[in-house]
Amino acid sequence: MDPLYTPEGVEARWQDTWEAEGLYAAGAGARREETTFVICVPPPNVTGDLHMGHALNGSLxxxxxxxxxxxxxxxxxxxxxxxxxxxxxxxxxxxLAKEGLTRHDVGRTAFVERTWEWLETTGRTIMGQFRRLGASLDYSRERFTMDDDYVRAVMTFFVRLWDNGWIYRANRIVNWCPYHQTAISDLEVEHVDVDDTLITIRYPFADGDGRDGISVATVRPATILGDVAVAVHPDDERYAASIGREVVVPYIERRVSVISDSRVDPEFGTGAVKVTPGHDAMDFDIGRDHDLPEPIVIGPDGLMNEAAGDLAGLAQKDAGGRVLAWAEERGLVEKREHYRHAVGACERCHSRIEPLVSLQWWCAMEELAKPALEALRERRVRYHPESQHRFAIASLEHAPDWCISRQLWWGHQLPIWYCADGHLTVQVEEPSACTECASSELTRDPDVLDTWFSSALWPFATLGWPAETPELARYYPGNVSSTAREIIRLWENRMIFSGLELRGEVPFTDVIIHSTVLAADGRRMSKSLGTGLDPMEPIEEYGADATRYGLLKNSSTQDVRYSIGAIEEGRKLANKLWNVSRLILQRAHSIGPEAVPRDLEERWILARIDSARAELEDGWARFAFASSTDVLYHLTFDDFCDWYAEAIKPRLYEDDPDAAATALAALERLLALLHPVMPHVTEEIWSQLPARETRLIVAPWPEPDARFAADAGALDRVQEAAQIFRRSGVEVELDTDDERRIFRAVVRPERAHVDGNRDAEIERLRKEVARGEGMLANERFVQNAPAEVVDAEREKLERYLRELAALGG
Structure with missing residues (x-):
């Protein structure tokens, strides 16, 4: 083994080897033929690059x-x-814009062809980056949602929903991007803080003298042209007498009613709001409930449309200026004030989103959601953590009908064809004639389906559905899905109801909602904010193993700050493991691994390794990745390297064959436990061990071994004595020759050059005990402090009491 571990060449070599030898493939290393374990990676955007969320999710x-x-x-x-x-x-x-062209200049067919060409040369980079992370995906089975077989699956799903009577077309409000001129999903809307002017304008009573009325506040005066009512809260006494009266909308001088609705916030502005159903989501809901008209005064391009009369064609800012000037002349503008608020913008082009009533295709959710809700309530699918399970249920209970159409050219075009008489033909394959009148002149609906419509089929369409393939029979349903909380509603729940509808079974049993990795300063990671970080950077600097370790170590909560320190800790751990392995192998010569422990530290390390195995199995089964990674750190760095290896060194240097054989056996088990977190360095060391019959990636996971369980705490007193000595210089009286020998070998007190004060240390510990007992006797602290804080105080008190007893105090 080289004196220093350098991950650069090692990691790439093993990544190539594992894949070339078919060890990433489905079924590799299988010894339980009847038992499968399946995860579908959340399909990343074909245009995207790996980000920290991908790296963390891929690691776990x-x-x-x-x-x-x-x-x-x-x-x-x-x-x-x-x-x-x-x-x-x-x-x-x-x-195209770089060439001075738009998609309309080249036409739909040519645009789609150019998109395919672009993807062949530029897209599909993330799988290569996943390889660099060491992600053991079955890359031979890579799928794409625009593959021919997958397109057939999408069309089949649409026709199934159509035949069920769950797809319909209607005018409803959507998130509209005026640049791309399409509806977009909530996830494609980014909310940015902007500075606006909140303007208070009086709407005069229609039966008054023009000086009295109701004042409303708005930041979008251009939308006044679409006002059809003024709404107040039914319990707001200020407006009780106004409900039912009419007011006059400024500029257009339309008479509209004052209505009451509990969705109005009495604390915002004046407590009265203008109701513009065509251009505000809440107003749309209010309008539908009160049977109000839905005039649309802003067009798909974001400009004022023909319904805006003399303001048609103007930008909203200019139109709003005209409206305000008109109102100013008549003394209706009462106040202007600075107002900072969040507005929706398209995450791709950053255009301000228009809430717009638009004719779209929708999927009715009531019947489709019922089986999924039942599966969640019965825990046939469980979200982790529990708070996200409750959110998943709530989001299905209140799921609105799904807008499934998009006004794009790239995607799955709706399988709907129209004849000249307006008949609709809906089927998977392109029809030759109208199914109602037999006309052969058919036009296909130009809309494409929401991307999430096709993603909902991922767990089974990737296995060949709608064909009944052997892969589908073997690998569906799967086991685990893992993703970020932002797409619980958009993806996870939709996979659940799609799987139940099309296959009659849930697609997986557990959903991990992993941590969101924030920038080090607590802000979200974003290229536009300058807080984004390419995970390839720490991989290049520290290695994939260290990066994986650092991300996992820091994944204990739903929002975590990126920590380079945790990745540096991972590199140190890899180096420490390398050095201790090199020590053992240098002294092993031609000896093979065999657990033949003679001394206390040997029985202790074998017991600790088995105890850690049990902790890992429990932690990973609960998806507790941070605490499990911590278990591995302490097992490797503290127990194996700092205690066991130091204690056993004299026998290794004496070429004791039993010590070397036991050390190899212990190292072999340690490498197996570490492998899922740090696969490259462990595989490299494993390949150096004698008599390797298989790669570590497919080597058997260590079986439980309780032979040495009684010695799992055998070094507790020695370790406490070391802690006391390193802190105070005071030596504790140990009971046995083994304890004293191990203490001298590990702590080396003769090198410390300290003169500890036993009495001072006893006094310090007594004060700590008194403090701890006082805190834990405080009922308010025990009841109100976080459980982990109270547990930490109990653990400290127990440690202080043990140390005090060890010193005879």
């Missing part, structure tokens, strides 16, 4: 896949890409 999924593969399961980790409708179209449109 890989732990589960590698762990189950070592346990003999037939594992499948399914890779692939999403076609990412608006994201991909946006990129290609930008390329």
């Amino acid at each position: 999924q890989d732990i589960l896949v590698r762990w189950h593969r070592m346990r003999g399961y037939d594992t499948l980790w399914q890779p692939g890409y999403d076609h990412a409708g608006i994201a991909t179209q946006n990129v290609v449109e930008k390329e």
Whole structure:
């Protein structure tokens, strides 16, 4: 073994070897033929690059896949890409713009052809980056949501929903991007803080003298042209007498009623709001409930439309200026004030989103959601953590009908054809004639489906559905899905109800909602904010193992700050493991691994390794990745390297064959436990061990071994004595020769050159005990402090009491 561990060449070599030898493939290493373990990677955008969320999610999924593969399961980790409708179209449109062209200049067919060409040369980068992370996906099975077979699956799903009577067309309010001129999903809307002017304008009573009325506040005076009512809260006494009267809308001088609605916030502005159903989501709901008209005064391009009369064609800012000037002349503008608030913008082009009533295709959710709700309530699918399970249920209970159409060219075009008489033909394959009148002149609906419509089929369409393939029979349903909380409603729940509708079974049993990795300063990671960080950077600097370790170590809560320190800790751990392995192998000569412990520290390390195995199995089964990674750190750095290896060194240097054989056996088990988190360095060391019959990636996971369990706490007193000595210089009286020998070998007190004060240390510990007992006797502290804080205080008190007893105090 080289004196220093350098991950650069090692990691790439093993990544190539594992894949070339078929060890990433479904079924590799399987010894339990009847048992499968399946995860489908959330399909990243085909245009995207790996970000920190991908890196964390890939790392924790890989732990589960590698762990189950070592346990003999037939594992499948399914890779692939999403076609990412608006994201991909946006990129290609930008390329066209460099040539002075728009998609309309080249036409739909040519635009789609150019998109495919662009993808062949530029797209599909993330799978290569996943390889660099060490993610053991079955790359031979890569799927794409625009593959021919997948397109057939999408069309089949649409026709199934149509035949059920759940798809309809209607005018309803959507998130509208005026640049791309399409409806977009909530996830494609980014909320940015902007500075606006909140303007208070009086709407005179229609039966008054013009001086009295109701004042409303708005930041969008251009939308006044679409006002059809003024609404107040039914319990707001200020307006009780006004409900039912009419007011006159400024500029257009339309008479509208004052209505009451509990959705109005009495604390905002004047407590009265203008109701503009065509251009505000809440107003749309209010309008529908009160049977109000829905005039639309802003067009798909974001400019004022013909319904705006003499303001048609103007930008909203200019139109709003005209409206305000008119109102100023008549003394209706009462106040202007600075107002900072969040507005929606398209995450791709950053245009301000228009809430717009638009004719779209919708999927009715009531019947489709019922089986999924039942599955969640019965815990046939469980979200982790529990708070996200409750959110998943609530989001299905209140799921609005799904807007499934998009006004894009890249994507799955709706399988709906129209004849000249307006008849609709809906089927998977392109029809030759109208199914109602037999007309052969058919026009296909130009809209494409929401990207999430096709993603909902990912767990089974990747396995060949709607064909009944052997892969589908073997690997569906799967086991785990893992993703970020932002897409619980958009993706996870939709996979659940789609799986139940089309396959009659839930697609997986557990959903991990992993941590959101924030920038080090607590802000969200974003290229536009300058807080984004490419995970390839720490991988290049510290290695994939260290990066995986650092991300996992820091994944204990739903929002975590990126920590380079945790990644540096991972590199130190890899180096420490390398050095201790090198020490053992240098002294092993031709000896093979065999657990033949003679001394206390040997029985202790074998017991500690088995105890850590049990902790890891419990932690990974609960998806507790941070605490499990911490277990591995302490087992390797503290127990194996700092205590066991130091204590056993004299026998290794004496070429004791039993000590070397036991050390190899212990190292072999340690490498197996570490492998799912740090696969490269462990595989490299494993390959140096004698008599290797298999790669570590498919080596058996260590079986329980309780032979030495009684010695699991054998070094507790020695370790407490070391802690006291390192802190105070005071030596504790130890009971046995083994304890004293191990203490001298590890702590080396003769090198410390300290003169400890036993009495001072006893006094310090007594004060700590008194403080701890006082805190834990305080009922308010015990009841109100976080459980982990109270537990930490109890652990400290117990430690202080043990140390005090050890010193005879």
